[in-house]
Amino acid sequence: MPVLLNAVVIDSSLPDDISTVGDVMFISDRVIPTSINKEDVSIGWLMRRAEIERAIRRSLRENRFEVYYQPTYELDGLMLHGAEALVRMKDDFIGFVSPQEFILVAEKIGLVERIQYL
Numbered sequence: 001m002p003v004l005l006n007a008v009v010i011d012s013s014l015p016d017d018i019s020t021v022g023d024v025m026f027i028s029d030r031v032i033p034t035s036i037n038k039e040d041v042s043i044g045w046l047m048r049r050a051e052i053e054r055a056i057r058r059s060l061r062e063n064r065f066e067v068y069y070q071p072t073y074e075l076d077g078l079m080l081h082g083a084e085a086l087v088r089m090k091d092d093f094i095g096f097v098s099p100q101e102f103i104l105v106a107e108k109i110g111l112v113e114r115i116q117y118l
Contacts, residue, residue: 012043026050052105055091060111065089065118087115 010027012018018027027046059065069083089097106112 010043010046017043017047023047023050049105051094052097052102053109055089055094055097056102056106056109056111056115058093059089059091060114063118064091065115067118087118 018024027043027050066088068086068088070086071083072081073079074081087099087103089099089102091097103112103115106115
């Protein structure tokens with residue numbers, strides 16, 4: 001049976017780019033999303049994704065996500081309609097991580113539902 005394999009070659013240097021066995025295992029275990037241009041994948045991109053994944057897990061474990069409520073108004077702008085919940089993550093190691101970054105990673109690793117129910 002024919003099987004189509006897609007390869008991604010990543011050029012990196014040791015120990016500048018990869019410093020631990022855990023980093024090597026993380027990289028070898030990652031599936032590059034199909035929405036990412038394969039030419040744009042770099043060791044920096046993979047390591048940032050690893051940092052975000054660790055930060056998500058820490059934030060869930062330590063209950064460190066912050067929820068802000070943004071008011072929503074009726075079309076005339078005079079009457080409060082409700083509020084939209086906005087989740088923010090600030091990690092002690094990598095700092096502020098935008099929802100555009102951490103929500104996508106949380107979806108890929110199956111943790112987005114835990115974040116939704118904070």
